[in-house]
Amino acid sequence: MSAIEAQRREAALLRKNRTVTHLVKRMIDVTGAAVLLLALAPVFLVISVLVALDGGPVFYRHRRIGRYGVPFGCLKFRPMILGADHCLNEYLSYHPDAEHEWEREQKLTFDPRVTPIGRFLRRTSLDELPQLVNVLVGDMSLVGPRPVTEGELRHYGTATADYLSVRPGITGLWQISGRNDVSYDRRVALDQSYVATLSLWRDLVILFKTPSVVFSKRGAR
Numbered sequence: 001m002s003a004i005e006a007q008r009r010e011a012a013l014l015r016k017n018r019t020v021t022h023l024v025k026r027m028i029d030v031t032g033a034a035v036l037l038l039a040l041a042p043v044f045l046v047i048s049v050l051v052a053l054d055g056g057p058v059f060y061r062h063r064r065i066g067r068y069g070v071p072f073g074c075l076k077f078r079p080m081i082l083g084a085d086h087c088l089n090e091y092l093s094y095h096p097d098a099e100h101e102w103e104r105e106q107k108l109t110f111d112p113r114v115t116p117i118g119r120f121l122r123r124t125s126l127d128e129l130p131q132l133v134n135v136l137v138g139d140m141s142l143v144g145p146r147p148v149t150e151g152e153l154r155h156y157g158t159a160t161a162d163y164l165s166v167r168p169g170i171t172g173l174w175q176i177s178g179r180n181d182v183s184y185d186r187r188v189a190l191d192q193s194y195v196a197t198l199s200l201w202r203d204l205v206i207l208f209k210t211p212s213v214v215f216s217k218r219g220a221r
Helices: 003-039 041-054 084-094 096-105 116-124 131-137 151-155 157-164 184-196 200-216
Strands: 059-065 071-077 141-143 169-171
Touching: 003 041, 003 131, 003 141, 003 200, 041 071, 041 116, 071 131, 084 096, 131 169, 141 200, 151 157, 151 184, 157 184, 169 200
Parallel strands: 141 169
Antiparallel strands: 059 071
16 A cells, blocks of 8 residues: 555545544534533523613624634623623723723723623623523534634634634633633634544543633633
8 A cells, every 4th residue: 555545544534533523522512502401491591580680682692603614693691781882982992902902802801891790690601601502503512612703713814724614612622721811822722722633532521621610710701
């Protein structure tokens, strides 16, 4: 067997293994999301009531980029005031440092848009529970790269293809590695590493570590 033929067979075997991994991963996603949605139904009800107290909608749908570059509405419990976009633009116009922070990180250390209940939900990551619905319908996975906006893809550069090759996840390497304490470059490197070493075992390890990280509030804003 020639060296070229051996490389072709190795590449074909790798593709087959990754296909099987994606299929099993999807089965785990559907089962896990369905079970968690049923188990957490009372929590959903309590949070929905608290978020709705200001008269606004309970859920917030933000456009993110998913697998193969297909956009989807990423669900969250609404953490912000009504008219949040106008509030952000006005705040940034008066605070140049915050504007630079927003351009660099797409996040703010102090975000004037966030409601008191929204601040609690974000620090505990409870605002992301509705993304279980995104997992159930196939927009997301339980584990994967953090879902990004179209504008954020510019940070990925040559790693863009890696990001687009998998479903974004509710949790992932970024979430268990410091979240907002990690630079964006480091976040991209973590996503690239996750895709390059995709395995069901690593997903289970990430899922196991996620609750302790969430409860510690490490890197939360």
